[in-house]
Amino acid sequence: MNTAAALVPKYMLDFKCIGSDCEDSCCIGWNVQIDKTTYTNLTSVSQKALRDNFKSGIEKVETPSRTNDQFAKMKMDSKTGCCSMLDEQKLCTIQASLGERYLAPICATYPRNIFWVNNEQEISAVMSCPEAARLALLNPEKMEFTHTEAMLQKNAQSKGQVFTDQPNPTFMNFFWDIRIFTIEIIQNRNYSFPHRLIIMGLFCEQLQRLIDQNLESESDIKGLIENFKEMINNNAELQDYxxxxxxxxxxxxxxxxxxxxxxxxxxxxxxxxxxxxxxxxxxxxxxxxxxxxxxxxxxxxxxxxxxxxxxxxxxxxxxxxxxxxxxxxxxxxxxxxxxxxxxxxxxxxxxxxxxxxxxxxxxxxxxxxxxxxxxxxxxxxxxxxxxxxxxxxxxxxxxxxxxxxxxxxxxxxx
Incomplete structure (x- = not known):
């Protein structure tokens, strides 16, 4: 996984947290899990006031549910839902006092979703962040993709990895064909959005039938895609909402x-x-x-x-x-x-x-x-x-x- 680049929607190039100017807070209304490494780092800092603050604001997960990844959690205010680490300006006291490297993986990564497809990192944003949602959703141009610097710091949280070169043929061998085609359907502005969503569904329904019947060869999957492309362009019944x-x-x-x-x-x-x-x-x-x-x-x-x-x-x-x-x-x-x-x-x-x-x-x-x-x-x-x-x-x-x-x-x- 030695790569310096990540595939991203172009809106990610303009994204940065706007902090206290944000109309919402990513530190309100969540259950923030803390891994063992983060817990140990925070409760072992040399500054006594900070150390005591962290110890009082974080509670360990009860055994036997406690794991290294879900070792502790931030205490949340029962009325406001605010994380105990927020200051009066709703900014994180951990980041302000110690820096980003002390943050829990979920806090260091949000609102980004990080995955690996084969050996390439992919990053996108969750639409629960107002600023990310603004950039992603309010652009009248079709969403496009590009490359930017990968997130490789130790506390960046990856949600998983997929491989598209399976030795035994499955639909995942045609991951990119399916993914690109469904995006093409959704971005086909010759049809209203609800109409596009239904067309995508008809394609997914037929794709699922092939998967259920173990018909996942190149001719099966790519043949279905080509058939749908033809219908989208020429089938009068499909074109009629x-x-x-x-x-x-x-x-x-x-x-x-x-x-x-x-x-x-x-x-x-x-x-x-x-x-x-x-x-x-x-x-x-x-x-x-x-x-x-x-x-x-x-x-x-x-x-x-x-x-x-x-x-x-x-x-x-x-x-x-x-x-x-x-x-x-x-x-x-x-x-x-x-x-x-x-x-x-x-x-x-x-x-x-x-x-x-x-x-x-x-x-x-x-x-x-x-x-x-x-x-x-x-x-x-x-x-x-x-x-x-x-x-x-x-x-x-x-x-x-x-x-x-x-x-x-x-x-x-x-």
Whole structure:
């Protein structure tokens, strides 16, 4: 792994932490795990005041759960969710007093995701960081990739490595073909974003069938990609968005139930809580509306009146979100060889965000990039932390046997 370069989306070249100017903090609302080396370094510093502060702000994980990687954790304020190491300006006292090399791996690395593909490092950013999300999502140009300096310091946390040259042919031998093609689908602006997401799903559904049948040769995988390229360019049925079914009642009831079910899971994430409240306030306007539509039709009217006009202009936000997801999750990598499930997780993110934005747009009689960014950033923060929202959608689809593209399109399409 002796390399000085890393593959990155170009927005990473402009990213740097903006510290106390940030509208959120990466040190609030998380469980920050500390490895044994970091714990030992912090509790052994020569300055007594610092040493005592660290000892009081860090607690060891109870045995037998304690490991070298998860040896201790930062204490969090029960009311604010703030890390005990934050000062009054919400800056890290460890970094300020000792430098970055004393930080725990997760703190030294966030908001970056680091992976290795074969022997090349890849770095992207998690959209729970407001500044990273701003740079990644609000660029109207298609997301592009380049190389920059790799992160090789000892406390940089890598999330894993994949190899694409397996001796026995599997779909992972065609990792780059699949990855590049799915990004091409998502960035094909001849189609609306929901239409692109459905096309990607149809491809993933057929790819999963090949995997399940052990049909993973070069002719199988590359043949499927070439077939889809031909259909995208020439298949009238695939090109017609009206081909795909929609059911506003199914969509609203299923997704609203998931949001309602998890109102108690928001915790200290005040930004997400305010977005959810805006969503609820928007829907509650139905009660006072002179328009005697039922709630489902009121929701759909909000989509057409407020959400759609904004997204018609700013559709690149979700395009960038999806491309970043594909790249940062090493798609089509899957521990269980279930590529289609990884796609379903992406859909789960999109449909929940869309639902909340429709309600928010009703309350505010429109959307702004600031409001959309606030929701995506705060939702990512809570979904990365607890994952309950996405888990509930996956469980719902599995339990009801609604995981086919016919059913997923009902959640995607309005």
């Amino acid at each position: 009206g081909t795909f079914p929609q059911d506003h009642e199914f969509q609203f009831i299923a997704l609203n139930n998931i949001i309602s079910k998890n109102l108690g899971s928001i915790g200290s994430n005040a930004r997400f809580a305010s977005c959810v409240q805006d969503y609820l306030d928007g829907l509650n306007e139905h009660k006072d509306s002179d328009d005697k539509l039922d709630l489902v039709n009121f929701y759909q009217k909000g989509y057409h009146s407020y959400y759609k006009p904004f997204m018609d202009e700013y559709e690149y936000i979700f395009e960038n979100y999806a491309v970043n997801f594909i790249y940062s999750h090493l798609f089509p990598k899957s521990e269980s060889k279930n590529v289609y499930k990884v796609y379903t997780i992406l859909v789960s993110h999109y449909v929940l965000l869309k639902l909340l934005l429709i309600g928010m747009s009703i309350k505010h009689k429109g959307l702004t990039t600031d409001k959309v960014l606030k929701l995506i950033q705060s939702f990512t923060k809570i979904s990365e932390h607890t994952n309950v929202y996405v888990k509930n959608i996956i469980d719902f689809l599995t339990e009801k046997e609604f995981s086919s593209m016919g059913h997923l399109s009902l959640l995607i399409k309005n």
